[in-house]
Amino acid sequence: MKKFYVTLLSLAVVGTASAQVTNTTVVGKTLQSPVHNTKAPVENPTNAQKATLWGPNTFSNPADWTFVDNSGSGDDWVIGTTVPSGAFAIPGIQSTTAGDGFALYDSDLMCSGNQNADVIVAQSIDLTGNASVAVQFESYYRAYQGACYVIASADGVNWTEIPVHSNIALNSSTANPVTVQANVSAVVGDSATAWIGFRYVGGCDYAWMVDDVCIVTLPDNDMALIRGWHADIITDYEYSMTPLTQAREMIAGVVVENQGGMAQTVDVTCDVTDGSSTLATSMQTVTLNPAEMDTLWFSTGFTPSANGNYRAEFSIPADMVTTNDQFTTSELDVNDNYMAHDYGATTALGWDPGAQDPTNAQASHSWGNVYYPEVNQEIRGVDVNFASGTTAGLYLLVRVQEMDPSGSIQDPLIFNNEIDHTIDQSEIGSQITTIVFPVPSILEAGKGYMIDVLKVDGTSGNETFNIGASEGNDEDADFGAFGFGPYGVNDAVNYYLGWDASPIVRANFDPTLAVEVNTLEGVQVYPNPSTGVITVSNDNGLANSIRIANTAGQIVYTQDVNSEVTIDLAAFGAGMYVVTVEGENGSLVEKVVIK
Incomplete structure (x- = not known):
């Protein structure tokens, strides 16, 4: 069912799940994360009782470590209390002993484009009699295109990489700090000459910091x-x-x-x-x-x-x-x-207009989810949470767009339904706002639909658009959430997946919501869909008023008639139009699609 050819914001899926998508575009680094108040990720959690065999080494003595620049680029690790200082700097690690030093790889500052460097213990470690062991350390990392490894060797020559932080979404960070445990039993368990270290492989990313390193025992069977x-x-x-x-x-x-x-x-x-x-x-x-x-x-x-x-x-x-x-x-x-994809608001998706780079906040952008119905069903509206901090009066479009059969979330997308909405102050907070379509539309079984809420106009100043979201239940492991905006390299505008949170943008199929109105006898609108020209019949020859509006609420046609009339809407472009016919004997409201 799901065949994605997409622009990814991240590939934050554990194990075999990473095979579901194809990365077609590289997203740019950002000066801020769109996810506010996120919970810290947990890496390799275990509650086993562990004995410390070596350490903690707090990087207070740089001579305990050696450095290897595998790529020869000159980009290398440093030990001390210097914090990241590149153009996209992250804060320093808040580890237990950060005050007396830590290891830093400032990929963003050095930015050679060819980075592969190790920081390795200067002396081997005797682990004789301990077959089940792990490297445990405190870490702080923000992900872009790089990779973090614990490395281990029984001879100091042949090294094995153990990936860490591979579950962190692109442009997202670990907790500061997070305690990480890397199982190295298969490499140095029971070794009298165990060597351990840390390797960063990347190009021009953010930064990785490591502190308070130990080697601990593991249970044999866990x-x-x-x-x-x-x-x-x-x-x-x-x-x-x-x-x-x-x-x-x-x-x-x-x-x-x-x-x-x-x-x-x-x-x-x-x-x-x-x-x-x-x-x-x-x-x-x-x-x-x-x-x-x-x-x-x-x-x-x-x-x-x-x-x-x-x-x-x-x-x-x-x-x-x-x-x-x-x-x-x-x-x-x-x-x-x-x-829905969400489990209720625990966070929000949005951009801070007061950030160092307000481009994302000020640009037109959207948040939404992908839906695949199991059976044909009419969608009547969309439920949204406008989170605290959102600016009242923002003009929005609530959209339903069909993905093409390849599963692409990029244009050209096929129009399904749309309605404009202006945020009222009473709608901002923890409550759910139901936005009803004037006329329902069908979501077809087996087809993919992107349902989103778009802030239409670019803004300036402190206008903020926040959509409530949930994270903490692994809800975006399926890449169901997407954002539209200038998130690519050089602010390229596109749709992006991988936000590690699910916005509260829900499909509402409640049949009591929107219904087409037709209480006028002898009045029909046809053909529908049309390539541009429609006919409004008037079999009874009664006086009626015709009004046609686009989905932004703009009136594109009005006329008073007492007979059949032909109307050409081609000049107004493809899309959905709402035709309203009113007379003394009733009214008709009907959605017309112009191809």
């Missing part, structure tokens, strides 16, 4: 369930809400990681539940070496047949660390009318 979804994020989407009419089989997935020091084989059980009873059960077996992970997908065979809340619960047999042997996904809310 398989962990670390991420999961109640729906297929590869070929479909994990919706937070869906009408019962749009319910589909729950294909659930879970990421399993071997966080112990020995190879393990375990059975992973997936139960679909409504909170009170188990509705379906399936099982798979997985074998993983230390530090390996895999994503398992379960065809549960269960499709919701009634409104309610449904989730997937994964489990493995108890091992040496039982706190990560279960994982419960977010819930799917099956209801009468709403389809």
